[in-house]
Amino acid sequence: MQLAAGKWQATIHGKMLRYGGNMLNDSIRYIAGRLKIDEVDLSDLARETPTYVYSLKRAVGNYRSIRDAFADLDAHIHYSAKANANLSILQALISEGAGIDAVSAGEAYRALQAGCEPEKVVFAGVGKRPDELRWAVEKGIGWFNVENVRELERLNDIGREMGKRTRVALRLNPDVTANTHPYIATGHGGAKFGLTADVVGEILRRQSDFPAVDFAGIHIHIGSQLGDTVATHTAVNTALHLISPYRHIRTVNIGGGLPVAYEEGKNLPTPREFAETLYPLLKDYSIILEPGRSIIADAGVLLTEVLYVKRQAGQRIIIVDASMTELIRPALYQARHAIVPLAQPSGELAPAEVVGPVCESSDTLGHAVPLPDVKSGDKLAILTAGAYGMVMASNYNARPRPAEIAVLQDGMSQKVARRRETLEDLVRLEQ
Ligand code: LLP
16 A cells, blocks of 8 residues: 555644655655565665665656756756766766756766766856866867856866867856755855856956857856745846847756755745746747756665664654765755655654764754654665765765665666775775
């Protein structure tokens, strides 16, 4: 039997606790009491933990939904590799036609390794090094999102030297405040990102000073996990106003930021709502989208084993073998991820602090998580962990980074997309 969304709830000390049921989806849900990812029983993949598992079917499905939502516009999707740059994920999306948004030569290199054509890579970033720029021009990377005048001069010099013109979208800081967590807002005046409208205007008036640069677009990305479409609409308006005198600038890159539900009860705008809001403004332009989270977040889980349970200071503390080194989002952004057992619970739920073994008080994966009685050896899944999980993992406390397993698009076959690091890996680069 499949768990109906939102069916699980319990009242504890008069407080309503809701089970992570609504965070389940068509790929990650209980079937006959077992948590499955597509057709695969997650318990079969949880023999060693911590382990990330991704549904390529879900990732590709998310990609297609965004593509379909923007179908009335001339939209080009460049998956933002910073959300999860595992080659298996990049390959699956590239074969669907996605380009890649890369924020370093490293990500661009991954994109090329995964089979992306260089001209379908967008190279963004607030501080690209000269050697990265040179490498990218040499490779024929398709777009440079530029947010510094000096960077533009460097690109122009490199282009002249190599006899190549590079295609640029100037990144505007539209000075709007996105409705999101302050750590992931990027479009307000005080942010380090982008160029002010004045500077963009001035550069555009001086285009002929940069003969090796093709000014073909404008870029905005006002933040991640956007709570509404209003600020995006305002930002695009500002961008259009700036480029309107220049009829050859036909591309507007609206960045990423399509939100994902991590907890219940949040009313988040859908990709279609973004498309509908922007259609009147952008119907005569070519647009680029850089979604990351909305493609991969809910396609991934982090599997972990319960090491110990203790009761202390009136709390039930569940110590698991995953930590902030595998998933830093709760520690860094106070992010909430639903945590559920692999065996569908039938008993009472009670709140628990789910913590990792790292020597930091902030190493808590979930507060007041509604969970049944669990004991050492039980397995849990941390949901919606596909984006900004493994890519932000570290070796802090000399913890080897986890394995990543991809369940392929047939929903059954699996592959180790990245093997677990070993103790030897931890010292391999030192002498
Ligand atoms: N484009 C640009 C220029 C970006 O800076 C970002 C994200 C994206 C696209 C993709 O945004 P998305 O579609 O994934 O929202 N580590 C944080 C998120 C940082 C996002 C940084 N930039 C987190 O775990 O919430």
